Amino acid sequence: xxxxxxxxxxxxxxxxxxxxxxxxxxxxxxxxxxxxxxxxxxxxxxxxxxxxxxxxxxxxxxxxxxxxxxxxxxxxxxxxxxxxxxxxxxxxxxxxxxxxxxxxxxxxxxxxxxxxxxxxxxxxxxxxxxxxxxxxxxxxxxxxxxxxxxxxxxxxxxxxxxxxxxxxxxxxxxxxxxxxxxxxxxxxxxxxxxxxxxxxxxxxxxxxxxxxxxxxxxxxxxxxxxxxxxxxxxxxxxxxxxxxxxxxxxxxxxxxxxxxxxxxxxxxxxxxxxxxxxxxxxxxxxxxxxxxxxxxxxxxxxxxxxxxxxxxxxxxxxxxxxxxxxxxxxxxxxxxxxxxxxxxxxxxxxxxxxxxxxxxxxxxxxxxxxxxxxxxxxxxxxxxxxxxxxxxxxxxxxxxxxxxxxxxxxxxxxxxxxxxxxxxxxxxxxxxxxxxxxx
Numbered sequence: 001x002x003x004x005x006x007x008x009x010x011x012x013x014x015x016x017x018x019x020x021x022x023x024x025x026x027x028x029x030x031x032x033x034x035x036x037x038x039x040x041x042x043x044x045x046x047x048x049x050x051x052x053x054x055x056x057x058x059x060x061x062x063x064x065x066x067x068x069x070x071x072x073x074x075x076x077x078x079x080x081x082x083x084x085x086x087x088x089x090x091x092x093x094x095x096x097x098x099x100x101x102x103x104x105x106x107x108x109x110x111x112x113x114x115x116x117x118x119x120x121x122x123x124x125x126x127x128x129x130x131x132x133x134x135x136x137x138x139x140x141x142x143x144x145x146x147x148x149x150x151x152x153x154x155x156x157x158x159x160x161x162x163x164x165x166x167x168x169x170x171x172x173x174x175x176x177x178x179x180x181x182x183x184x185x186x187x188x189x190x191x192x193x194x195x196x197x198x199x200x201x202x203x204x205x206x207x208x209x210x211x212x213x214x215x216x217x218x219x220x221x222x223x224x225x226x227x228x229x230x231x232x233x234x235x236x237x238x239x240x241x242x243x244x245x246x247x248x249x250x251x252x253x254x255x256x257x258x259x260x261x262x263x264x265x266x267x268x269x270x271x272x273x274x275x276x277x278x279x280x281x282x283x284x285x286x287x288x289x290x291x292x293x294x295x296x297x298x299x300x301x302x303x304x305x306x307x308x309x310x311x312x313x314x315x316x317x318x319x320x321x322x323x324x325x326x327x328x329x330x331x332x333x334x335x336x337x338x339x340x341x342x343x344x345x346x347x348x349x350x351x352x353x354x355x356x357x358x359x360x361x362x363x364x365x366x367x368x369x370x371x372x373x374x375x376x377x378x379x380x381x382x383x384x385x386x387x388x389x390x391x392x393x394x395x396x397x398x399x400x401x402x403x404x405x406x407x408x409x410x411x412x413x414x415x416x417x418x419x420x421x422x423x424x425x426x427x428x429x430x431x432x433x434x435x436x437x438x439x
Contacts, residue, residue, distance in 0.1 A: 023056050030063065030106050039064055055096035059107055062088035066113035082117040086140060089114060102151055112154045115144040122166065135170035142167050142183065161192050165200065172203055181207055188220060193227045202233055209241035212258040239268055243276070252276050253300075260304065270308040271318060277301035278321050282328045301325070316383050320397065323376035327404060330369035337362040367412060374408045377401045381431075399438035406431035 022045045029038035042064055051057045065085030068074050074081065089111065093099060101107050118137045125134035145160035147153075168183035184200045192200070201224035208217040217238055225234035236244075242259055246252035256273040263269060277297050281290070291297060302322065309318035340359040344351045384390065384398045406428050413424030 022051070023054075023060060026060055027104075027106050030060075035064070035067055052091075055092045056101060058088045058092040058095065059101055059110065062086075062092060062114070063107055063110045066110050066117065069117040070113050078117065078121070082114065082121065085110075086114050086118075099147075099151065102153065108153055111144050111147055111151075115141060115148060115155075118144065119163070126166070126170075131170055131173045135167070135174050135176070138163060138167040138170055158190065159186055161187060165197065168200060168203065177207060188223060191223070191227060198224070198228050198231060198233075201227065205234070205236075206241060206245050209238050209245065210255060212238075212262055214238070214262075239266075239272060242269075243272055249276070249280055253297075257300075264307070265311055267308050267311040267315070270304045270311065271315075274301050274305035274308060274318065274321060277304070278325060282325055298325075314383075316380055316397075319376050319380045319383070320401075323373050323380055323401070323404075326369050326373035326376065330366055330373055333362065333366040333369055337366045370408050370411070374405055377405050381405065381434075395438055399435055402431045402435040402438065406435055 022041070026038050026041045026045070029035070029041060042060060045051050046057070046061065052061075062085045065081045065088060069078050069082040069085055071078075092101075102111070118141045122134045122137035122141060125131070125137065141163045142160065145155055145163045148155040149157040149159065164183045164186050168180045168187070171177070171180035171183060180203060184203050187197065187200045188204055201220055204220040205217060205224060208220065221234050221236075224231065228234065239256075239259060242255035243252060246255055253273065253276060256269060256276060259266065259269045260273055278301055281294060281297060281301065284290070302325075305318040305322050309315070337359070340355075340362045344355045344359050347355060381398065381401050384394060384401070387394060390398060409424045409428035409431065413421055413428060416424050
């Protein structure tokens with residue numbers, strides 16, 4: 001039994017030695033530049049699966065494919081050779097994480113040739129606007145460049161700035177924002193600077209503003225300001241990015257809500273949230289319908305404006321916006337009320353109880369919204385009345401408010417009786433006089 005075991009072990013050793021000799025034969029051809037001979041020998045020997053029992057088998061395969069990938073006479077097969085060569089190289093690394101064989105001059109340039117093949121093809125994809133394909137290639141370029149720097153092969157350190165720059169830009173272009181951060185952070189933390197690198201710092205500032213990450217937002221904003229002192233971009237605060245850096249109304253509201261949630265006593269953030277929704281509800285683009293969730297948005301808007309007003313009671317804007325919002329709603333309801341009144345009047349004695357109820361309901365809804373507008377306008381009028389010297393904008397605001405209040409008290413005074421009629425008449429006169437004085 002012992003003899004059989006010894007004999008078997010000898011056979012295995014002989015087989016390994018035989019493959020080692022075949023590796024050397026291929027290496028010799030590679031070393032003297034006889035690539036065709038090396039390829040022919042590889043094609044013959046690699047049909048035996050034992051060829052790949054050692055890492056060198058995959059490294060030889062990768063070396064030949066990498067050579068072919070950069071061979072200008074084999075452009076048609078470049079993509080196949082590049083990708084298969086990279087796959088073989090990765091198998092080599094799996095079998096030998098130390099990659100000791102890369103110290104051998106025959107194999108040393110293999111990862112660099114793969115790097116060059118991916119880099120050049122990635123740039124060609126950028127020029128052709130094939131950005132997703134370019135990004136996939138530059139991810140490999142970065143990985144290969146890190147290896148080349150680690151092994152001190154043809155690239156200086158600490159990182160390949162061009163490869164990381166392209167990878168970051170392409171990741172962002174393809175909406176892989178979390179992946180873009182990885183590449184941009186490597187560049188920023190080394191304070192890489194230059195004409196094209198400002199966007200690296202801008203990207204990080206935008207990203208962390210959107211994530212509501214104050215620490216990193218300030219870190220990269222200050223770093224950008226240090227390296228690009230003439231750039232206005234790095235003077236913007238987080239609120240500016242929430243408003244101006246959003247791609248849609250929904251994104252803007254979401255970003256502002258994050259800031260409000262993190263800093264509930266921030267007057268500007270609450271006001272900005274209220275203003276954003278006010279614009280959507282009251283100043284839609286031509287042909288734009290009201291949002292399906294208008295009622296929900298209105299609640300968010302009013303809560304934000306009321307909060308802003310409570311934080312800074314001396315600021316006029318929150319109260320004005322609430323007054324304008326309810327006035328806008330009242331104006332929309334007024335048309336329905338007028339139509340119901342006209343329909344009832346046209347029927348005269350034939351007007352039914354249903355016709356009269358329709359008008360009464362429409363009028364009630366109109367007055368309810370107008371009353372809310374008047375409540376806020378009176379607060380605004382009181383604030384403006386205490387301003388020593390009104391500027392032109394304030395004077396126009398005061399006049400519009402006074403006109404709306406005079407009209408409101410005239411309207412509700414028509415149906416009032418007794419003390420209420422006297423009260424509404426006096427208020428109508430007060431605001432009408434004020435309106436005329438502000439011409």
